[in-house]
Amino acid sequence: MILLKLKEKYDIPIEAEVISPDIFFDKTHTELCGLPLYYGNKEKKLGEVFEVEGEKSDQIYLEGDLSKIKKIGFGMSRGKISIKGNVGLHLGAFMKGGEIFVEGDVDSWVGAEMTGGFIRIKGNAGNRVGGIYRGTTVGMNRGTIIVEGNAGYEVGSFMRRGLIVILGNVGDFTGSYMIAGTIFVFGTLGARTGAGMRRGTIVTFNPVSLLPTFKYDTTYTPDFLRVYFHFLKKQGISIKEEYLKGPYRRYHGDISELGKGEILEFAA
Amino acid sequence: MLKIINGEVYDPLNGINGGIKEICIRDGKIVDEVPNTAKIIDASNLVVMPGGIDIHSHISGLKVNAGRGLRPEDHRRMVIPKTRITRSGTGYTIPSTFATGYLYTKLGYTTVMEAAVPPIGARHTHEELNDTPMIDKGCYIVLGNNEFILRYLQKGEYEKARDYTAWLLNATKGYAIKIVNPGGVENWKYGQDVSGLDDKVNHFDVTPRQILTALAQINQDLHLPHGVHIHCNNLGVPGNYRTTLETLHALEGKRVHLTHVQFHSYGGENWSGFASKAPEIAEYLNQHPHATIDVGQIIFGDTTTMTADGPWQYRLHKISEKKWYNSDVELESGCGIVPYVYKEKNFVNAIQWAIGLELFLLIKNPWQVFMSTDHPNGGPFIFYPYIIRLLMDKNFRDEMTKRVHKRVLKDTVLPHITREYSLYEIAIITRAGPAKALGLTHKGHLGVGADADIVLYPKLENKEEMFERPVYVLKEGEVILQEGQILKDWTGKTIFVELPENKAFQNEIRDDFEKYYTVEFSNYPTGLETFARYESVKVSI
Ligand SMILES: [Zn+2]
Numbered sequence: 001m002i003l004l005k006l007k008e009k010y011d012i013p014i015e016a017e018v019i020s021p022d023i024f025f026d027k028t029h030t031e032l033c034g035l036p037l038y039y040g041n042k043e044k045k046l047g048e049v050f051e052v053e054g055e056k057s058d059q060i061y062l063e064g065d066l067s068k069i070k071k072i073g074f075g076m077s078r079g080k081i082s083i084k085g086n087v088g089l090h091l092g093a094f095m096k097g098g099e100i101f102v103e104g105d106v107d108s109w110v111g112a113e114m115t116g117g118f119i120r121i122k123g124n125a126g127n128r129v130g131g132i133y134r135g136t137t138v139g140m141n142r143g144t145i146i147v148e149g150n151a152g153y154e155v156g157s158f159m160r161r162g163l164i165v166i167l168g169n170v171g172d173f174t175g176s177y178m179i180a181g182t183i184f185v186f187g188t189l190g191a192r193t194g195a196g197m198r199r200g201t202i203v204t205f206n207p208v209s210l211l212p213t214f215k216y217d218t219t220y221t222p223d224f225l226r227v228y229f230h231f232l233k234k235q236g237i238s239i240k241e242e243y244l245k246g247p248y249r250r251y252h253g254d255i256s257e258l259g260k261g262e263i264l265e266f267a268a
Numbered sequence: 269m270l271k272i273i274n275g276e277v278y279d280p281l282n283g284i285n286g287g288i289k290e291i292c293i294r295d296g297k298i299v300d301e302v303p304n305t306a307k308i309i310d311a312s313n314l315v316v317m318p319g320g321i322d323i324h325s326h327i328s329g330l331k332v333n334a335g336r337g338l339r340p341e342d343h344r345r346m347v348i349p350k351t352r353i354t355r356s357g358t359g360y361t362i363p364s365t366f367a368t369g370y371l372y373t374k375l376g377y378t379t380v381m382e383a384a385v386p387p388i389g390a391r392h393t394h395e396e397l398n399d400t401p402m403i404d405k406g407c408y409i410v411l412g413n414n415e416f417i418l419r420y421l422q423k424g425e426y427e428k429a430r431d432y433t434a435w436l437l438n439a440t441k442g443y444a445i446k447i448v449n450p451g452g453v454e455n456w457k458y459g460q461d462v463s464g465l466d467d468k469v470n471h472f473d474v475t476p477r478q479i480l481t482a483l484a485q486i487n488q489d490l491h492l493p494h495g496v497h498i499h500c501n502n503l504g505v506p507g508n509y510r511t512t513l514e515t516l517h518a519l520e521g522k523r524v525h526l527t528h529v530q531f532h533s534y535g536g537e538n539w540s541g542f543a544s545k546a547p548e549i550a551e552y553l554n555q556h557p558h559a560t561i562d563v564g565q566i567i568f569g570d571t572t573t574m575t576a577d578g579p580w581q582y583r584l585h586k587i588s589e590k591k592w593y594n595s596d597v598e599l600e601s602g603c604g605i606v607p608y609v610y611k612e613k614n615f616v617n618a619i620q621w622a623i624g625l626e627l628f629l630l631i632k633n634p635w636q637v638f639m640s641t642d643h644p645n646g647g648p649f650i651f652y653p654y655i656i657r658l659l660m661d662k663n664f665r666d667e668m669t670k671r672v673h674k675r676v677l678k679d680t681v682l683p684h685i686t687r688e689y690s691l692y693e694i695a696i697i698t699r700a701g702p703a704k705a706l707g708l709t710h711k712g713h714l715g716v717g718a719d720a721d722i723v724l725y726p727k728l729e730n731k732e733e734m735f736e737r738p739v740y741v742l743k744e745g746e747v748i749l750q751e752g753q754i755l756k757d758w759t760g761k762t763i764f765v766e767l768p769e770n771k772a773f774q775n776e777i778r779d780d781f782e783k784y785y786t787v788e789f790s791n792y793p794t795g796l797e798t799f800a801r802y803e804s805v806k807v808s809i
Contacts, residue, residue, distance in 0.1 A: 133340070133341070133344065134340040134341070135339055135340035135341030135342070135344075136341055137341075
């Protein structure tokens with residue numbers, strides 16, 4: 001295991017895409033301390049910013065107020081990063097595999113455009129959880145993100161595959177332009193949920209105000225929810241008995257696009 | 269002072285075809301001789317050519333900048349860090365201004381023409397060109413849908429149209445007259461296009477044919493150094509080769525340059541019948557030396573299409589289902605931008621690719637056909653070396669031909685063409701030819717008096733690699749690049765024409781300006797104070 005303890009809190013963001021199991025796994029302690037970080041436009045060494053313990057491992061443990069440390073786990077494909085404290089922007093963006101656990105809040109773009117792996121956040125998340133960078137037309141494509149607190153705007157925007165679960169509330173434009181994939185929101189949804197979605201599923205347990213381009217289909221209890229709930233229970237998330245029973249109102253849309261997406265609204 | 273010795277020189281304008289020749293440089297120009305104290309560059313095993321000249325590229329101004337804004341994803345695909353000498357930049361198909369200058373230099377190009385500037389965007393274009401380092405540059409002013417021109421032609425007032433053009437080129441510091449889909453862009457303001465040379469333009473009782481012939485005549489009467497630069501009607505439409513040939517017929521005897529002719533050489537009545545008519549176009553050009561073209565070769569992959577041809581861009585947006593930018597440039601022009609991906613296995617794209625190569629290979633006289641991808645419409649200019657390899661290496665071309673959609677093998681003549689370009693011919697289509705067509709007498713050659721814009725390429729078997737990595741690039745005699753490294757952040761000149769003007773004519777348009785334009789008449793012209801460096805080409809009538 002490699003332990004990184006932040007020496008002091010920074011006000012200027014630090015770009016730290018080197019903090020990744022893919023880079024750490026074969027580095028000696030000296031090599032680790034010499035890895036470059038960008039403090040604004042100046043280079044700093046990992047050893048200057050963090051106290052570093054351990055070497056040659058793809059298990060990384062971080063501690064401190066990391067809310068100005070950006071791009072941790074950027075593009076990682078293996079191993080595990082555990083973080084105690086708040087984290088900055090782009091955590092696990094472009095991630096391909098491995099796991100990230102955070103005991104704290106994270107800033108925007110968690111797991112943006114990821115193609116695999118598992119992210120779990122104990123606190124709140126910023127905007128664009130599993131979302132896209134501007135201009136991308138195919139977003140998150142496989143992988144799982146669980147946020148136990150609230151999340152901001154554009155959760156799972158342009159998502160292609162994968163699962164996003166938010167236990168708290170979310171902002172506007174959840175699942176906008178979704179191509180496929182699944183989003184669960186246990187709290188409340190903001191405005192324009194599923195705007196422009198082509199396919200995919202958004203499940204909500206609170207009343208949701210929908211765009212006029214979503215059409216009501218039926219009220220029923222989909223079987224597949226049982227499979228997801230089983231998975232979530234295994235993750236230690238308690239699911240109310242009534243959610244299993246249903247029923248759910250099904251709407252399809254966005255009919256201004258392909259219109260094959262669905263929003264399931266708990267109806268009991 | 270500098271002397272380049274032992275180099276294998278290709279200088280077609282002076283008839284030098286691979287001979288070993290010394291090149292002497294003093295005060296930025298090529299001279300007869302220099303004293304023995306001059307610095308020497310030993311060019312043994314290197315090929316020496318004049319700097320490359322791009323006759324048609326989109327690198328600056330309203331639409332290019334709108335394209336950058338429309339495509340943030342394009343910025344992420346190419347990120348160029350700052351160095352001690354050069355500035356940072358981004359953008360794969362639409363590089364930022366500084367990056368554009370560096371990337372052209374890395375190919376050995378030293379002069380680039382921005383091919384479509386609506387007059388009201390001239391100041392913006394020039395400001396951006398000031399921030400495009402390394403290269404010399406100039407711009408073409410779009411006139412084919414300008415409402416002043418349309419109105420003068422409607423009333424039969426040819427002289428006024430001519431005086432307006434002279435005033436406008438001076439005011440905008442343009443280098444040439446550009447026509448884009450004459451009449452069609454004006455009709456697009458009403459959701460329509462024109463389908464041929466004899467359709468009427470809405471509200472103006474004129475036809476594309478009248479616009480073309482009048483502007484070609486004006487071009488002639490004003491003695492502009494370049495021929496009239498035309499993007500024909502019906503770009504991209506199956507069967508459009510007829511319009512292209514009709515345009516050439518209509519302008520017979522005039523100096524014309526047709527641009528990105530690949531996009532205008534299509535047969536078939538619909539997309540499923542899409543076919544190459546490059547042989548027909550080539551045949552015409554082989555019979556008619558009055559016309560020159562650039563090809564607009566496509567490059568497989570992602571790119572950004574941008575043109576003043578608004579109606580076509582709307583069609584492309586419908587075909588590609590990609591995002592779309594549309595703009596109406598007040599009394600002057602229009603503009604559309606759509607991202608596009610050319611795919612090897614898409615039969616239309618594969619045939620387009622073949623058409624470009626057929627034009628290069630079937631037009632016999634290399635002084636009539638020039639290198640271009642219509643950057644970034646057919647693909648980014650950074651792929652010129654790949655095109656050069658396709659032209660110089662029949663085996664490589666055959667390999668590629670087998671890789672793309674099989675209808676290229678079946679339906680085009682490309683597989684049967686055995687021609688391979690020589691270095692001499694490459695020097696013509698990439699520098700000497702464009703210089704001649706542009707009337708840039710001091711560029712594109714290595715004779716005494718020419719600008720010392722010179723490139724030294726390594727002599728390599730793989731021609732793509734050869735033209736991708738110049739060993740030296742000199743601008744006005746200064747070494748600005750060596751072994752792939754940029755040594756100087758050079759400020760190039762902006763080149764424009766300076767025409768004698770009928771001063772009284774300004775009173776004709778002042779009122780209309782004040783009434784209909786968003787810009788004050790007196791603020792409209794681009795002043796000399798705008799330019800970091802400039803060179804005006806004085807034209808006498
Ligand atoms: Zn063009």
